[in-house]
Amino acid sequence: MKKKKEHVDGIIIPLESLEKLEEKAYLADECMKHLMRLKAEFENYKKRHEKILMENRQLSNERLIKEIIPVLENLDRALDKTNLASPESFSEGIMLINSQLNDILKKQGLTRMQTIGFPFNPVLHEALMHVPSEEYPEDVIVEDVHGGYMLFDRVIKHAQVIVSKGRVEEKNINHKSTEFTEKTDNDMV
Secondary structure, three states, X not given: OOOOEEEEOOEEEEHHHHHHHHHXXXXXXXXXXXXXHHHHHHHHHHHHHHHHHXXXXXXXXXXXXXXXXHHHHHHHHHHHOOOOOOHHHHHHHHHHHHHHHHHHHHHOOEEEOOOOOOEXXXXXXXXXXXXXXXXXXXOEEXXXXXXXEEEOOEEEEOEEEEEEEEXXXXXXXXXXXXXXXXXXXHHHO
16 A cells, blocks of 8 residues: 655655644644633633732721721710810720720731730840849830730731849849859869
């Protein structure tokens, strides 16, 4: 059986090879078209996803703002009545507003860090100063200057604190006893 051959520009190519080549070119073209469609679909998916994220962010902010509006209105009423109200009722109003705002933020996952009496942790706290303390041991927080906050388990504001150096006289006694031992050791040599 003789294979058919086709003559193209002086080159003899078997017809089967030409058909296979055309078939592979067709498949490559189809693959390229499919790839381009997938790329376009993926770009559209990314745009839809970004739009959904933006809408969710806006919706989340809207819910939070709607909860804060009554607190803001209460604050406005309290400020409007400062001249009319007694200091006690004004103070009660401010405490109520503070409580409302804290409740709203707590529902959103915000918690204030407990600091006083807890060990200093540089991941959570910013030490503004170290002071001697009779009440607290070394590296324990003695004062919370500006509170720290966490949103769920992430620090969003570090607590600014004052940290204990421990008792001063203990350090002086330890320091003097070290000096004394060093002197005695040196005197013996």
